[in-house]
Amino acid sequence: MAGRILGLDIGGANLKAADGCGWAEALPFALWREPEHLPRQLLRLATSHPEAVPGDRPWELIALTITGELCDCFANRAEGVDTILAAVARVFPDTPQRVWSQCGDFLTPDQARARPLEVASANWLATAEFCSKLLPRSEAAVVVDIGSTTTDLTPVRHGNPVPIGRTDLERLQSGELVYRGIRRTPLMALAEHVGFGGKFTGVMAERFATTHDVYLVLGDLAEEPDCKDTCDGRPATREFAKRRLARMVGTDAERHGESDLLDLARKFDEAMRRQIRNALWRVLARALPDSRLTAIVCGSGEFLARRILGETGRDFTQVISLSERLGPKLSESICAHAVAVLARDSL
Numbered sequence: 620m621a622g623r624i625l626g627l628d629i630g631g632a633n634l635k636a637a638d639g640c641g642w643a644e645a646l647p648f649a650l651w652r653e654p655e656h657l658p659r660q661l662l663r664l665a666t667s668h669p670e671a672v673p674g675d676r677p678w679e680l681i682a683l684t685i686t687g688e689l690c691d692c693f694a695n696r697a698e699g700v701d702t703i704l705a706a707v708a709r710v711f712p713d714t715p716q717r718v719w720s721q722c723g724d725f726l727t728p729d730q731a732r733a734r735p736l737e738v739a740s741a742n743w744l745a746t747a748e749f750c751s752k753l754l755p756r757s758e759a760a761v762v763v764d765i766g767s768t769t770t771d772l773t774p775v776r777h778g779n780p781v782p783i784g785r786t787d788l789e790r791l792q793s794g795e796l797v798y799r800g801i802r803r804t805p806l807m808a809l810a811e812h813v814g815f816g817g818k819f820t821g822v823m824a825e826r827f828a829t830t831h832d833v834y835l836v837l838g839d840l841a842e843e844p845d846c847k848d849t850c851d852g853r854p855a856t857r858e859f860a861k862r863r864l865a866r867m868v869g870t871d872a873e874r875h876g877e878s879d880l881l882d883l884a885r886k887f888d889e890a891m892r893r894q895i896r897n898a899l900w901r902v903l904a905r906a907l908p909d910s911r912l913t914a915i916v917c918g919s920g921e922f923l924a925r926r927i928l929g930e931t932g933r934d935f936t937q938v939i940s941l942s943e944r945l946g947p948k949l950s951e952s953i954c955a956h957a958v959a960v961l962a963r964d965s966l
Contacts, residue, residue, distance in 0.1 A: 625665060626959030627683040628742050628952065629657075629703055631690040632768060632803060635952035636664045639959030641945075643952035644668075647848060651690035657706040665710065681711050682962035684719040684742040684954055688735070689787070700735035704728050719745050719958050721785040725965060740787050742954035743796070747773040747780035749957035750915045753939065754778070760913040761903060763928065764953065765920030767802035770895050771795065774906035781906060793905075794898035799891060801840070801920040802831040806867050809890040815868050815883055816875070826850050828863035830891060835860040836884040839922050896927050903933065910934075917941035919951045 628635040631650045637643040644667050648660045671677060688699025707716055708728065717725035720734075721741045731738045743764065750762045756778035764771040772795050774781050783793040790796035799808070805826045812821055827850055834840040835857050846855040853859045861880045864887075865872040872880060903912075914935045916924040921942050928938060942950035949956050 623678055624680045624682055624959045624962050625668075625678045626955040626957070626962065627661070627664075627681060627707070628954040628958070629661075629683060629685050629687045629707075630742075630768075631687045634660055634664050635955040636667075637949065637952050637956035637959050638668065639956060639963050641949070642668060643948045643956055645948070645952050649848075650687045651692045654690070654692050654702060657703065658709045661706060661710045678711065678714050680962055680966075681707060681714050681716040682719065682725065682958040683707060683716065684745050684958050685738055686740045686742055688739050696739045697735040700738060701732055704731060717962055719961070723748060723780075725962060736786070742958075743771040743773060743790075744780060744782075744785075745957040745961060746771065746917065746953050747775060747782075749953070749960055750917070750941075751775045751778055751780060753915065754913060758913055758936075759907050759909045759911070760915055761899070761907055762915045762917070763899070763924040764916075764918040765895070765924050766800050766918040766951075767920075768798070768800040768804070770797040770799055770898075770920070772797065772895075772899050772902045774902060776907070783906070794901040797895050797898045799894055800830065801834055801923060802829065804830040804891070806830065806833070806864075806887050809887050809894065813868065813883065813886040813890070815886070816879060820868050823867055823869060825866075827866035828860070830887070831855065832860035832863045833884045833887045833891070834923075836864060836881060837888060892923070892927050892930065895923075896930055899927060899931060903931070911936050913937050913939065915939045915941065917950045917953045921950060 623638050626637045626639060634646045634648050646664050685703050687703055688696045693699035716728050718731040718738045719741050720726050720737045723744060746764055747762050754760055760775040762773040782795050784790035784795055806828050807822055807824045810822055812819055842857055843855040849855055850863055862872040864880060864883055912935055914928050921940060941953060
């Protein structure tokens with residue numbers, strides 16, 4: 620493993636690692652609950668590499684991108700950046716580190732601490748930079764990355780990302796960041812009312828269920844009986860997901876038939892697709908009105924990205940799936956893979 624680069628994507632709910640050579644791993648970790656345990660979890664992730672040797676220094680460079688600075692356990696983003704960089708330095712004290720920035724380059728940890736807003740929430744740009752290299756410079760594209768928490772819609776032209784926004788605020792305003800994902804989004808964020816049992820029905824403003832439950836019920840996500848990171852602490856299975864969904868409209872699952880609950884899941888899925896599709900229309904109309912356009916889909920929500928692309932009315936010349944090209948694990952951890960590859964190319 621000597622000479623390898625370890626790419627890290629340190630988020631608030633998930634930690635992801637990749638070596639840029641085909642290996643990737645993701646680890647759920649609620650940073651906002653236990654920030655003091657971040658070093659231990661980073662070590663666990665790094666040592667999960669199949670060639671890791673205890674006590675060895677396998678990495679030539681640590682390349683990282685940060686989104687966890689947004690967590691509300693930190694007073695502000697500067698504190699978050701500093702805390703996360705300190706955790707990385709503690710785990711890899713003898714290994715050089717570089718931090719990806721919103722300017723499309725790498726900073727030293729000292730530079731990142733001095734300019735924290737430049738490295739905050741920049742992982743989307745690493746993905747877009749990586750994806751832009753998959754195409755001829757003459758081909759325009761949109762990168763659609765749907766993850767567990769967010770959706771990134773990044774236009775690419777002449778071989779480079781051409782976003783309107785760089786910060787979270789600017790990207791929320793431009794539509795390039797949609798704070799919706801396939802696991803963690805509370806359903807009350809998708810709709811105030813849905814059709815249920817043939818009637819116009821209000822949605823409870825409580826975190827009774829998330830999009831994870833929707834896609835468990837619809838069969839898009841596999842059941843995880845051992846996972847209890849759900850709204851009620853019960854397993855991430857289809858049967859429990861139906862119970863959580865029913866609570867969103869003030870009822871119990873056992874009082875309704877399978878078809879009613881399946882239809883309810885479809886209603887929330889439709890609302891989710893509509894919100895992302897509307898944002899994608901804005902991005903395409905403003906930045907990519909070209910008739911010839913490629914779409915690149917990645918993230919754990921590739922299945923949803925494909926559906927949304929089919930509903931845009933645009934005739935894409937091709938849809939490139941990073942899951943098919945690189946494998947599902949790399950697609951899910953694409954930001955970590957991207958910073959590893961970009962760092963290697965910059966050496």
